[in-house]
Amino acid sequence: MLLLSLVCSALFLILVCFVFLYILNKRLMASEQANQKQLANALQQNSILRSEVAEMRAGMLSIGKRLVDAEQKSQELAQQQDAQKYDDPDAKIYSRAVKMVELGADIEEIIRECELPRAEAELLISLHQQKGAS
Numbered sequence: 001m002l003l004l005s006l007v008c009s010a011l012f013l014i015l016v017c018f019v020f021l022y023i024l025n026k027r028l029m030a031s032e033q034a035n036q037k038q039l040a041n042a043l044q045q046n047s048i049l050r051s052e053v054a055e056m057r058a059g060m061l062s063i064g065k066r067l068v069d070a071e072q073k074s075q076e077l078a079q080q081q082d083a084q085k086y087d088d089p090d091a092k093i094y095s096r097a098v099k100m101v102e103l104g105a106d107i108e109e110i111i112r113e114c115e116l117p118r119a120e121a122e123l124l125i126s127l128h129q130q131k132g133a134s
Helices: 002-087 089-102 107-114 118-133
Strands: none
Touching: 089 107, 089 118, 107 118
16 A cells, blocks of 8 residues: 555656646747747848848948049039139239239239229229128
């Protein structure tokens, strides 16, 4: 009888251990499934972010290229403008007169050196004074 009771107790303990292991296994599997879902979501989000970064990189490269093109055009226009300034003899005279005004030359000197009419020399000086006051 004692042996039977020991065997029953041992079987009961084994049964309790199996139930405990079964419950523990269920929890572990549920946790693993949750982790798998999180991993899948993280991988999907990573893929989306990579494509967004690639789009941004392509956009920045395009903007950079357009900026370089605009800078080149600006430099070309500045060079053309400088070239035109020196091609036109009247522009040379006015450029020289403006330079003299900026350096503080008086009206008589500007008229004499640049061969400008008094009214034009006065206008240049007046414009320079207005520009300096701004």
